[in-house]
Amino acid sequence: MQLVGRFDSGAAKKVHHGAEDMETLADGRAFITSGFQWPLSSKHFKQLYKDQGRKGKVLLFDFNKPESGVTELAMDPQFDGENFHPHGISVLQDPDSGKIFLFIVNHPEGKDTVEKFEFIQEKLALEHIETFSDSTFRVLNDVAATSENSFYVTNYVHSKSSSLSFIEIILLLPWGSVVYYDGANYNVVADSLVIPNGILLSKDKRYVYLANNFFASISIFERDEDDRLTILQEFPIHSYPDNLSLEPKTGNLLIGSIPVVHMMIKHMDAPDVDMAPSKVLYIHMDNATTVGEITDLYTNDGRQISGCSSATIYDNKMLMGSVIDRLVYCDVRTLE
Amino acid sequence: MLQSLFYLGILGAALQYFLYYRDWASFNRDFVLKVRPGKCHLAREHGGTEDVDYVGDSIILASAGFNWEGDVGQLLAFNISGEKTQEITLNISNSPRRADFLGAPHGITTWTDPDTGEVFLYVLTHPKAEDRIEVFEVQKSPVSLRYIRTITDPNFSFMNDLIAVGRDQFYITRYNWYRSGDWVKLAHWLHIKEGTIFYYDGHRARQAVSETYFLSNGISVSPDKRTVYMAEWGKKTLHAYRRESNNKLKPLWKEYLDTGIDNINVDQETGDLWIGSHPVTWRIVDFFGIFGKHTAPSQVLRVKVSDGGVDAVEEIYSDNGEEIAGSTAAVYAEGKLMVASVFEQAITCDVEYLSK
Numbered sequence: 001m002q003l004v005g006r007f008d009s010g011a012a013k014k015v016h017h018g019a020e021d022m023e024t025l026a027d028g029r030a031f032i033t034s035g036f037q038w039p040l041s042s043k044h045f046k047q048l049y050k051d052q053g054r055k056g057k058v059l060l061f062d063f064n065k066p067e068s069g070v071t072e073l074a075m076d077p078q079f080d081g082e083n084f085h086p087h088g089i090s091v092l093q094d095p096d097s098g099k100i101f102l103f104i105v106n107h108p109e110g111k112d113t114v115e116k117f118e119f120i121q122e123k124l125a126l127e128h129i130e131t132f133s134d135s136t137f138r139v140l141n142d143v144a145a146t147s148e149n150s151f152y153v154t155n156y157v158h159s160k161s162s163s164l165s166f167i168e169i170i171l172l173l174p175w176g177s178v179v180y181y182d183g184a185n186y187n188v189v190a191d192s193l194v195i196p197n198g199i200l201l202s203k204d205k206r207y208v209y210l211a212n213n214f215f216a217s218i219s220i221f222e223r224d225e226d227d228r229l230t231i232l233q234e235f236p237i238h239s240y241p242d243n244l245s246l247e248p249k250t251g252n253l254l255i256g257s258i259p260v261v262h263m264m265i266k267h268m269d270a271p272d273v274d275m276a277p278s279k280v281l282y283i284h285m286d287n288a289t290t291v292g293e294i295t296d297l298y299t300n301d302g303r304q305i306s307g308c309s310s311a312t313i314y315d316n317k318m319l320m321g322s323v324i325d326r327l328v329y330c331d332v333r334t335l336e
Numbered sequence: 337m338l339q340s341l342f343y344l345g346i347l348g349a350a351l352q353y354f355l356y357y358r359d360w361a362s363f364n365r366d367f368v369l370k371v372r373p374g375k376c377h378l379a380r381e382h383g384g385t386e387d388v389d390y391v392g393d394s395i396i397l398a399s400a401g402f403n404w405e406g407d408v409g410q411l412l413a414f415n416i417s418g419e420k421t422q423e424i425t426l427n428i429s430n431s432p433r434r435a436d437f438l439g440a441p442h443g444i445t446t447w448t449d450p451d452t453g454e455v456f457l458y459v460l461t462h463p464k465a466e467d468r469i470e471v472f473e474v475q476k477s478p479v480s481l482r483y484i485r486t487i488t489d490p491n492f493s494f495m496n497d498l499i500a501v502g503r504d505q506f507y508i509t510r511y512n513w514y515r516s517g518d519w520v521k522l523a524h525w526l527h528i529k530e531g532t533i534f535y536y537d538g539h540r541a542r543q544a545v546s547e548t549y550f551l552s553n554g555i556s557v558s559p560d561k562r563t564v565y566m567a568e569w570g571k572k573t574l575h576a577y578r579r580e581s582n583n584k585l586k587p588l589w590k591e592y593l594d595t596g597i598d599n600i601n602v603d604q605e606t607g608d609l610w611i612g613s614h615p616v617t618w619r620i621v622d623f624f625g626i627f628g629k630h631t632a633p634s635q636v637l638r639v640k641v642s643d644g645g646v647d648a649v650e651e652i653y654s655d656n657g658e659e660i661a662g663s664t665a666a667v668y669a670e671g672k673l674m675v676a677s678v679f680e681q682a683i684t685c686d687v688e689y690l691s692k
Binding site: 236238239281293294295296299331333334336 | 654
């Protein structure tokens with residue numbers, strides 16, 4: 001349906017300048033990346049970024065204390081915060097030490113990297129641990145940590161400029177890939193992918209879910225012993241997905257997506273002029289590799305949230321983030 | 337040269353028509369996402385209920401058993417209070433001894449006398465002989481019907497739905513010129529504007545608008561009875577009209593909704609339109625079984641309106657056809673949504689949230 005109606009799931013609280021990706025810990029603390037910009041951003045958007053005073057940040061939201069809203073985490077002064085443009089995020093908590101590590105895709109001036117931070121609760125600050133960089137990194141999008149020293153990361157496109165990448169995307173060229181860092185080496189573990197976006201590990205960590213941004217589908221891969229990915233299936237979701245998150249108790253998937261993708265292209269260029277519709281899909285999984293039903297949990301024409309890229313649920317509350325627009329907090333009245 | 341241009345012109349026109357048809361039939365839509373307002377359960381599994389109407393006290397009246405042959409159907413009542421909706425077969429007293437009484441019941445409407453509080457039910461039926469509107473008085477406890485009279489008119493060829501605005505006074509939509517079931521089925525593919533709206537003043541029916549429509553379907557009225565709404569299902573367009581003193585209808589606005597809107601129920605408190613609709617056209621009009629086995633998906637829209645037009649369109653329910661197939665009508669009452677389908681199920685859902 002070309003007409004996208006408004007469907008409101010409940011009360012909402014807002015934050016601007018984007019909330020591209022997020023991950024929530026079991027205790028209800030959610031980490032959100034904000035201030036998105038990347039090599040593919042148009043000149044007009046880059047100028048708008050400066051004019052509107054947008055900057056790269058990591059935000060903290062506690063589902064148990066929603067009245068407190070979001071807190072901007074203090075950046076490690078040793079780290080180049082001015083050149084920090086965060087994108088995909090993956091959060092790990094060490095079960096023994098309780099330490100919390102954040103792996104964040106970064107688009108600084110120059111080459112794309114994956115940054116590792118430790119979250120210091122008492123100071124509400126981030127301590128930078130390591131920068132990961134490699135020749136296999138082209139234009140990065142999302143990261144999924146498998147341990148404190150290993151992760152999967154998606155290469156969205158091969159072309160690093162706004163104009164060339166536009167051609168690559170329009171032609172749907174299979175120049176995307178997934179790279180795995182095992183603690184020592186970087187290896188391309190899935191190749192010839194068409195514009196992969198969000199990446200997520202299944203609840204049992206044996207499978208990897210991948211959002212095929214322009215194919216409006218989700219791929220399920222199996223991880224083998226050397227962490228290489230073998231495709232199991234690709235299922236259509238009829239909306240263009242960005243990031244995925246897991247509902248920890250059930251293993252069901254929550255996907256931020258855009259139902260009418262050409263409007264997203266205009267919105268990414270000039271968010272002050274053009275809205276993009278948003279859709280949050282809830283995928284009931286019978287098990288890690290079997291899709292049950294797909295429920296449309298939230299749809300909006302862009303007025304409440306434009307270009308929704310991620311969503312996470314905690315205890316009947318939902319947080320929805322967008323690439324360069326708002327962060328919205330909702331009551332979830334039904335998950336049918 | 338001229339001949340080539342001529343053929344090129346024909347080809348161009350054919351291509352344009354083909355594309356229009358492809359979009360109208362929604363051939364590119366093969367999957368419908370699930371949307372729910374809350375938990376839903378089956379109120380009726382088979383037999384269908386083409387139209388529903390809420391009469392207060394947790395009672396929803398419905399026409400059941402619509403078919404193309406004119407075979408006798410039924411009138412039902414549902415009680416939506418309580419966790420599970422109960423289906424009540426209605427006792428009809430004083431009914432005429434006609435073998436074809438209640439043949440293929442279709443659109444229904446109710447009217448409450450503001451002075452006496454008496455409730456009247458009007459049911460459009462299609463026995464083989466002619467279209468007839470059967471009039472009943474509704475008793476509430478226990479719920480039952482008493483037959484009063486039959487209304488016919490030479491203008492009633494093959495009609496669809498009606499809305500009462502007074503005692504034995506109603507607006508009624510014509511669907512087709514000819515009553516043959518085969519013609520009606522074929523007409524869904526022919527796109528001829530056979531439909532229009534009539535006003536029955538208690539004695540005879542007169543055309544209320546000068547326009548014609550392709551498959552004019554559901555019709556209803558605003559709470560203040562000044563604005564009439566009509567679903568032109570063939571063109572997926574919602575029309576609004578202002579009622580004039582002579583009961584003619586003056587077109588006010590129309591809105592293309594890009595989904596096959598069928599019947600309309602207007603919430604008497606808010607003025608919102610609750611519309612049962614068919615989101616994928618080809619899956620509901622495949623009367624001749626050209627496309628093999630498939631189910632028709634369902635959808636319920638809540639449309640907020642004002643004099644200026646449509647303010648918001650919200651999708652409250654959507655299903656690929658497994659829970660309910662071919663939804664034709666929906667009514668929201670007492671915090672619940674009842675969805676009816678012409679040939680199969682009827683369901684009731686809890687509505688956990690509605691936007692302001």
